[in-house]
Amino acid sequence: MLTSTDLIRVVFVDDHMILVDSIVSRFQRDPDIEVVGSATNASDGLELILETEPDVVILDVELPGRGSFDIAEEISSRLKNTKMIFLTGYLSDIFIELALRVNAKGYLLKGEPIESLIHAIKKASRGEYCFSQSVQERLVFDHKKDRYSIQSKSMLTSLTSRQIEVLRHLARGMSVKEVARSMHLSEKSIDSHKYRIMHKLGIHDRVELARFSIREGLTLP
Structure with a gap:
């Protein structure tokens, strides 16, 4: 003790x-x-x-x-x-x-x-x-x-911790404005993260972004 x-x-x-x-x-x-x-x-x-x-x-x-x-x-x-x-x-x-x-x-x-x-x-x-x-x-x-x-690496490895958080919010269908309010960041900052995320992942569609997040275990279906 x-x-x-x-x-x-x-x-x-x-x-x-x-x-x-x-x-x-x-x-x-x-x-x-x-x-x-x-x-x-x-x-x-x-x-x-x-x-x-x-x-x-x-x-x-x-x-x-x-x-x-x-x-x-x-x-x-x-x-x-x-x-x-x-x-x-x-x-x-x-x-x-x-x-x-x-x-x-x-x-x-x-x-x-x-x-x-x-x-x-x-x-x-x-x-x-x-x-x-x-x-x-x-x-x-x-x-x-x-x-x-x-042991294993995925495409998500290239994202920062903050970008992962932004991605999870976006994948749930939240708007840029809603994500900004939730994370206490500016809409401009979230927009910038959104662009970089989609560019790094090679995804340009919100529906596919949500599907990708579910496959990777970031969000629940």
């Missing part, structure tokens, strides 16, 4: 309140973990994380607002000692790759037992990696670079 000054301080960001409440309640019974806050959207989550500077952050892949990978980049650059774990229902190569891009220490599926998440938090706090078995099977470890990478 850790002392009060050595407790692993955790922030949980997920838009499913029932899940948040149940997991936070379970965390409170663990003598080594202290939950310092939770949020249900990306912007509030980022503000809370920058304010509390936790040891470990648990992020859902899909968050309202700016998007989880967008804020994860900022967390990674501004809080060097904060470790990130993605907890999601998406088993998608591109999401796993994006998690690795922002130096996340874990990627767990929501079907895992709560004990697996607690174990992952303790590993991540020590700087160790933690993945669900089905995620681990998609990875290779580079001993020289001391890091994991995804």
